[in-house]
Each structure stands twice: as structure tokens, then as C-alpha cells.
Amino acid sequence: MLSNKKFVEKITDMEEDFGQWYTDVVKQAELVDYGSVRGTMIIKPYGFALWENMRDIIDQKIKETGHQNVYFPLFIPESLLQKEKDHVEGFAPEVAWVTHGGDDELGERLSIRPTSEVLFCEYYANNIHSYRDLPMLYNQWANVVRWEKTTRPFLRSLEFLWQEGHTAHATHEEAAEETDRMLEVYADFCENYLAIPVIKGRKTEKEKFAGAKYTLTIESLMHDGRALQTATSHLFGTGFAEAFDITYLDENGEQQYVHQTSWGITTRLIGALIMVHGDNRGLVIPPRVAPTQAMIVPIAQHKEGVLDKAYALRDQLKDIVRVDIDDSDHMPGWKFNESEMKGYPVRIELGPRDIEKEQVVLVRRDTGEKEFVPMNELATRLPALLEEIQQNLFDQALAHREEKTTAVTTIDEFKQTLEEKGGFIQAMWCGDTACEEEIREVTGATSRCIPFEQKEIAPTCVCCGKEAKDMVYWARAY
């Protein structure tokens, strides 16, 4: 870990006030500005570049798994939104409505999509006729609006960007496979690109998506010991198909309902990345998604030849790593701090002394370690270093999660652990929603998921003492 010595006071220590730390980092790293409407955000160039990198990787994986991108409208007529009962009930409290076109009141209110299930359903109903049309594997990148009461950049904003996959299949088995497949895509992305270890599992009935048969999820642990749902993949079964009359003729000429899924990840992942890897000096971005992987900082750049050499170095490296140069008029110390706040994985220092010795100084963001590297070895050393950083970030996050995961057998132990240590609680559960609600009331924790990887901690439910069905991960969550 990086020493806790601070050079700049612009970022509140995370131990002191984690919420304020988060806000400071988001602002100082220039990821976002606040929009003029409460709860909205302007994603600035650096923040958007990060999102674009994440998006491009996921987009490629979505296409590799056979999906096609589409774009559906922003508006959903009220009558359409209301076709599936559970779905409306789930979203109604946070829907934004358009009531006027110019000065004229609309005959029917239009909701601004909080999610697009019903639009896809309407389309599927009109376009699926035969088993030959299936599966239909669509994805869209879009913005959605949910009128949240309390908001926070990336974690919960009125408007956010996401990707939503919507698929229709002939059979339950195919749809279930799809749901599993996409959860795997997300888990792979989180672990191998964002360096965020995840727990894969299923949501309880209480926590599942409104209208779904079941919801698969990946959950991860933030630095303050609170959990964050990083992605979800839902199996709808035929619920929506029945509500929207989405049917096809099978090989035997019989009318069948389609089996549907949906799955998504959002700009919230940026919040996860910040809260998993960041430290008291600011952001730490994993190399594989970092817009700038290495920032060159010229020292005494006014001196003859220094800047020329720095530009030459950039040109030499630009096909190997994503490299940039800070040739601003600031002092070197200022640039060091700036590069740490921005979370560039590696800083390359280059001054008169280095030029004389034909070397550069590499400083890694995660540990603060410095190394002197001969100019002619840089092309091999730098990519290797980036990989080391990527791996180290994952290892650190995993170690942190393991340290903060506790198995408990009694509700008192549950409560005490959560208060003193936070993190994930593993506890047995009978499967009854009443117990889930009581646990929340008593401890403040919600069920995060029923993990695929089960272990029996005790034979009985931590809450009611009846026979336990599953081991469940619990936590206070964002």
C-alpha cells in the first residue's frame, strides 16, 4: 500500500468521512461536474474517456456472444408501461413524466424510460412469429431516468448511462443459459479489467428485478465495507410474453410463449472502481481501462532539450501504451499530485539528470514505488509494469474483501460484526422473506445474494432458527 503521507489537502481522508472522500475524488479527478438539475451530472472528458474504455470492452464482448446493437425511443406511453403489473409497481415511484408538447397538454402522459423492457416487448410481439426468428438477441446503449430521492455522482443519479440487453428465446433452458452467460461476461469484465473481485449469485425474491422470475447478480465490496451491486442479469420466463402476447409457432405448428432475459451494467461501475481502488491521494485507475496509462512529467522543462526529449519519449511510447505528457506550466510537485489525483497507473519523470543518464523514473500509482529504467528498456518494462499494477489492484481488493467477510451463526454476532467491522456477512437463511426483513430491521443489512458457491455454516437460519435453505451474503449496501 501507498504510504498515507499527503501532499494536498483537497481530498478528505477516507477514514475520516468516506462520503466526503468520494465526492472530493470525483471532483478533483475531474470526472464530473454537477448538472443544473439536482441529481444530474456532467461527465467531463476524463470521466467520459474512462466510460468509453469500459463501454468498448463490454460492447465487444456483447457482440462476441452473438448480440446486435439497436436503439429504441426515449419515451414510453403510460398505457404501455402499465401492461406488466409487477414491473409498473416496481418502477412507478421513480418515473419521470412528460405531460406537454410545447404548450399543449398530451392526451397520454409519456414516461421517460426508466428501463426499456416494455418497448422491447412491444417490438418482439410484432416481430417474432416463428421459431426461426429465435433467439432474438438485442442490446442497446442508452440513457435512462429514475427520479431518485437521494443522489450521488455515478452511484445514484437521476439520469445515467447504461447498456441493456433484451433477448427472446424459444425455451426456458436457452433463456437460462443466456442469463448465466451474460453474468459471466460481467464477472469477467469486473475482475479482469476493473480489477474488482465479485461474488456471483442469485437475488432473493425480495431483491429481484420487478417482473423477473429470478435475478442473477454480481456483488462487490467497497473500501468502506459497504457492498455494491455491480451488474445484474434477469430471467423473465414467460411473464412479459404473456402480458404482451409475444408468441411464436414452433416446429410442430403450436403457438408458444417466448422466454426472455434482460441484463445491464451502468455508469455506476465507475463509482465501484473509485470506491474499490481509490486512496487518500485520489483516484487509482486499473491500467486496462485507464484513459492514460502513463503520464510523462518533464522536470525543469524550460531547460534546453528537456521538452524535446519528453515529446520524443511520448512518440516512442505511443504505440505501446496510452501515454500523455503534462507540459503545463505548473511546478513538478504540482504535476505529481495532479497525476495521483487523476489515478494514472504510472508516472514517468524525465529531467536533466535522467537525460544525462539515458534513463527515466517510473513511479507506480498503486504502491508509490520508484524505479530507474534505462531508456532502451522502457518499451518492455512499461507494459510489464502495467500488468503488475493491474494484478496488484485485484489482489489488494480481494484481500480486503476476504478480510472483511465474516461467517456468523447468531443474530447478535451478525449485528456486532456489522457494526464493528462492516463488510460481507455470511449467514444461513431459511428462505422466508419475513426473516430477511427482520434481519434488515435489526442489523441494517440487506441480502446481497445467494452465492452459487455455497458452504454450510450452520444447519439453521440465523434469524428464526428453523432449518436453513441457503447461505446468503448480507451487507449494508449502496
Add this chain to the structure above:
RNA sequence: CGGGAUGUGGCUCAGUUUGGUAGAGCACUGGCAUGGGGUGCCAGGGGUCGCAGGUUCAAGUCCUGUCAUCCCGACCA
């Protein structure tokens, strides 16, 4: 939606108690020096005090109303 607070240059805030015509730090512009962990000095530009009304010779300051935002609790990717 309940409780608390705040609106003054781009940002953080002082000034309001006791009305007299707006100030600091940061940021910004120009200059000189400096340059291996937020550099120093000099010179500049920029606000009518959330909005609307009222009291007064005079309102950032007092009164009424209104809007917005932030923090704490219940709901959510």
C-alpha cells in the same frame, strides 16, 4: 415524504446581530524570477448579494412570500 441548515465573483466563504452603496483565499490574465512533491513577488479582469414584493432618505443587512440546494432519516442500478 418528515427533521435541520444554507443561498454573496468560477469555487470556498466573511460581511447580516447594531441598514450607509461589497471583501478575502483559491482559480483566471500579464510580467519577472523559480523548477526532482501543490514556488514567490508585482500588476490586472471579474460579483448588485437566489428570485419577487415591501419598509426606509438609504437594504447583502429588516419584513413577507417564493424557488433552489445541501445534510440526517424512510425508498432505489
